[in-house]
Amino acid sequence: MTPIRSSLAAACLSLLALTAHAxxxxxxxxxxxxxxxxxxxxxxxxxxxxxxxxxxxxxxxxxxxxxxxxxxxxxxxxxxxxxxxxxxxxxxxxxxxxxxxxxxxxxxxxxxxxxAVLQSVVGAPKNASIKDWGDLKGKNVTVSRGTTQDTELSAMANDKGFKVVRYDDDATVVAAGATGQAEVVATSVALVNQISAKNPQKPWEPKFVIRNFDLxxxxxxxxxxxxxxxxxxxxxxxxxxxxxxxxxxxxxxxxxxxxxx
CATH class of the missing domain: 3.40.190.10 (Periplasmic binding protein-like II)
Incomplete structure (x- = not known):
């Protein structure tokens, strides 16, 4: 009977552990x-x-x-x-x-x-001639580290001929765009609009859509x-x-x- 008792005891202990776990x-x-x-x-x-x-x-x-x-x-x-x-x-x-x-x-x-939803775009100064991926060749594209834009653009950077520049958060990406440190950004429409709001004399705009994401x-x-x-x-x-x-x-x-x- 010892093996049976041991098995029952083990089963009871497991059940108690599961019951106690919240x-x-x-x-x-x-x-x-x-x-x-x-x-x-x-x-x-x-x-x-x-x-x-x-x-x-x-x-x-x-x-x-x-x-x-x-x-x-x-x-x-x-x-x-x-x-x-x-x-x-x-x-x-x-x-x-x-x-x-x-x-x-x-x-x-x-x-x-x-x-909710998020529209991911490539943004740049309004006077920049950028319409598609081909126009990014030779340019630095700024992203927030760890975002979907970082992941997606890093995978295609070599093929498309551009370089990905990473900042630690969205606030520094906005500041980089407004001060001219960033020439192109990959981010949300809302953040592109923020760049323009911080420097109305040099307005930015979304140039083309990367994709729409579910949030x-x-x-x-x-x-x-x-x-x-x-x-x-x-x-x-x-x-x-x-x-x-x-x-x-x-x-x-x-x-x-x-x-x-």
Whole structure:
């Protein structure tokens, strides 16, 4: 009977261990607080208002989520390069920070259903003669380190004959464009517009679209209950129009009908 008793004891211990283990959703709800990683240096998705309080489309999305779930927010500062590490090292519970859904990222984190979109473009001064990839030959193209633009352009730089120049965050990319240190950038439409706003005498514009990206909430892998609850929340707030209203407030247009329908 000894082997049988041993097997039963091992099974009981395993069951007790599983019962005692609280997953991340349980931890969040028990603490009544959610740690959200958001970059507040990339207007209009994230920025500081006149009272030095965070605002922007991603910030308001995060606030809406916390309000619906009855939670307080602990903001976890991030840049483009630290969003995923913040998740996988346990610094943040979720990421809401213009996080584009890509196959490479999906190998190391999970994504919720898309809650917004991002148009990725090549931008340059308005008087620059740039219409397509061929016009970038011999030029330096500035990106934010760790972004989708960094990944995508780095893979094609040799073939297209341009050089990728990396800055640590979007704010320094905007500053580089406004001061003339950057001749071309690969980023979002919103950041190209920021460059123009910082130096109206030398306006910039999007030259051509790289691609449109779905933006989703990032979650550490292995948290299926949290991911399912996020998906339910995104679906409900796309249906009731709140996510589209938030997007329109900061970008001037609502989300595509393909998302809200």
């Amino acid at each position: 997953d991340l959703l349980d931890d969040i709800m028990a603490a009544k607080k959610i740690r959200i990683s958001t970059d507040v240096a990339i207007p209009p998705a994230g920025m500081m208002d006149a009272n030095m309080q965070p605002t922007g489309s991603d910030v308001e999305t995060a606030k809406l989520l916390a309000q619906d779930w009855g939670l307080q927010i602990e903001w976890v500062p991030t840049t483009g390069a630290t969003r995923i590490p913040n998740l996988n090292t346990g610094k943040a519970d979720i990421v809401i920070s213009t996080l584009s859904v890509t196959p490479e990222r999906a190998k190391i984190i999970d994504f919720s259903k898309p809650y 989703a909430i990032g979650v550490k892998q292995g948290e299926p209950r949290l991911l399912a609850k996020l998906n339910e929340w995104v679906a409900a707030n796309l249906k009731n129009g709140k996510l589209s209203d938030t997007y329109k407030k900061f970008y001037g247009v609502g989300l595509p009908a393909s998302m809200t329908n």
